[in-house]
Amino acid sequence: MKEAITVSVTGAAGQIGYALLFRIASGSMFGPDQPVNLRLIEIEPGMAALEGVIMELDDCAFPLLNSVHGTSDLEDGFKDTNWALLVGSVPRKAGMERNDLLGINGKIFTGQGQAIAKAAAPNVRTLVVGNPCNTNALIAMNNAAGVPNEQFFAMTRLDENRAKSQLAAKAGVHSSDVTNLCIWGNHSATQYPDFTNAKIKGQPLTSVITDQNWLEGEFISTVQQRGAAIIKARGASSAASAANAVVDTVSSLTTETPAGDWHSVAVCSPGAYGIREGLIASMPIRTNADGSWSVVERVPVDEFSQGKIDATINELLEEREAVKDLIPA
Numbered sequence: 001m002k003e004a005i006t007v008s009v010t011g012a013a014g015q016i017g018y019a020l021l022f023r024i025a026s027g028s029m030f031g032p033d034q035p036v037n038l039r040l041i042e043i044e045p046g047m048a049a050l051e052g053v054i055m056e057l058d059d060c061a062f063p064l065l066n067s068v069h070g071t072s073d074l075e076d077g078f079k080d081t082n083w084a085l086l087v088g089s090v091p092r093k094a095g096m097e098r099n100d101l102l103g104i105n106g107k108i109f110t111g112q113g114q115a116i117a118k119a120a121a122p123n124v125r126t127l128v129v130g131n132p133c134n135t136n137a138l139i140a141m142n143n144a145a146g147v148p149n150e151q152f153f154a155m156t157r158l159d160e161n162r163a164k165s166q167l168a169a170k171a172g173v174h175s176s177d178v179t180n181l182c183i184w185g186n187h188s189a190t191q192y193p194d195f196t197n198a199k200i201k202g203q204p205l206t207s208v209i210t211d212q213n214w215l216e217g218e219f220i221s222t223v224q225q226r227g228a229a230i231i232k233a234r235g236a237s238s239a240a241s242a243a244n245a246v247v248d249t250v251s252s253l254t255t256e257t258p259a260g261d262w263h264s265v266a267v268c269s270p271g272a273y274g275i276r277e278g279l280i281a282s283m284p285i286r287t288n289a290d291g292s293w294s295v296v297e298r299v300p301v302d303e304f305s306q307g308k309i310d311a312t313i314n315e316l317l318e319e320r321e322a323v324k325d326l327i328p329a
C-alpha cells in the first residue's frame with residue numbers, strides 16, 4: 001500500500017463538500033491504490049453539520065480512507081496537507097455576478113493562505129473553488145509566504161466540461177470525443193471557451209461544426225452563463241458538477257496529460273500569451289511525466305480569440321485592483 005496523501009477541504013459541510021468528500025474517499029481523485037487522510041475545515045456554525053458528514057464517511061467504511069479529522073482551526077486543518085481544496089465561502093444568489101462576492105469572500109483567503117504557509121507540507125498544492133476563485137487564489141497565494149506560486153490553482157475545469165458537453169451535443173458526438181478545449185482567463189461571465197483550437201475525434205472542430213454564428217454567439221454565452229442558469233433552475237449553485245470538476249482538476253494535475261492535448265486550470269501566469277505575470281488566469285496546461293505543469297506553447301490565437309482573452313484578462317486586472325488591500329506589498 002502507498003503512503004496516505006493528506007487532503008484538506010474547507011467548507012466541508014457545504015453543498016460541494018457533500019458531493020466531493022465521498023469521491024475523494026472512494027478513490028476517484030487519486031486512484032484505487034492511494035489511501036487518503038481527510039482534514040475537514042468548517043467555521044463554527046458548520047461544525048455540527050460537519051460531525052454528521054464525518055459520521056456518514058465512517059459509515060461508508062471506505063477501504064482507502066485512512067483517517068478523517070474535522071476542525072474549525074485553520075492551522076490544524078492544513079497540518080501537513082498535500083492538497084488544500086479551498087471550497088468554503090459564500091455562493092452567489094440569482095442576479096449576482098461572481099465578483100460581487102469579492103467583498104464577502106476575499107478576506108477569507110488571507111488567513112487561509114497564511115495558515116497553509118505555516119502548517120502544510122512543503123509540496124502542498126492549493127486549488128481554490130470558492131468564488132470569485134481566480135482572485136481568491138491570488139489572495140491566498142500572496143499571503144502564503146514561502147509557498148511557490150506554481151503550487152496555486154483556481155478551478156475552470158467545470159467550464160471546460162460544460163463547453164465540451166455543449167460542443168458534443170451540437171456535433172452529435174460524445175463529450176469525450178472533444179479535445180483541446182481551453183478556457184482562457186477568469187471563471188466568470190467574461191471567460192473565453194476557445195473553440196478555435198478544439199478538435200472532434202482529432203479533426204479541427206470548426207470543420208465539423210460549421211455554424212460560426214452559433215460558435216461565436218450562443219455557444220460562448222451558454223458556457224459563460226451556465227452557472228447562473230443552474231442557480232435560476234435549482235435555486236442553488238452547481239454542486240455535484242462542481243465537485244466532479246474538482247476531481248477532474250486534481251486528477252489532471254497528478255497524471256500525465258495525453259500527448260497533444262491540454263486541460264484548463266487557472267495558474268499563476270508566467271507571462272505566457274501576454275497575460276500579465278502573477279495573475280491567476282486559465283490557459284492551456286499540460287501535466288508532465290514528473291508531475292510538474294507547463295503552459296502549452298504556440299496555441300494559435302486569432303484576432304477574435306485575442307479580443308476575448310483581452311476582455312477576461314482586463315477583468316482579472318480590475319479584480320486585483322479591487323482587493324489590493326488584501327495583498328501584501
Ligand code: NAD
Pocket residue numbers: 010011012013014015016017041042043045046087088089090091092108128129130131132133155156158159187237238239242
Ligand atoms: P455552501 O454555502 O453550500 O457551502 C459553503 C460552506 O463553506 C458552508 O458550509 C460554510 O459554513 C463554509 N464556510 C464559509 N466560510 C468559511 C470559511 N471561512 N472557512 C471554512 N468554511 C467556510 O456553498 P457551495 O455550494 O458548497 O459553494 C462553495 C463555493 O464554491 C461558493 O463560493 C461557490 O460560488 C463556489 N463554486 C465555484 C465553482 C467553480 O467552478 N469554481 C463551482 C461551483 C461553486
Ligand code: LMR
Pocket residue numbers: 091092098131158226227228230237238242
Ligand atoms: C458555477 O460556475 O456554477 C459556480 O461558479 C457557481 C456560480 O456562481 O455560477
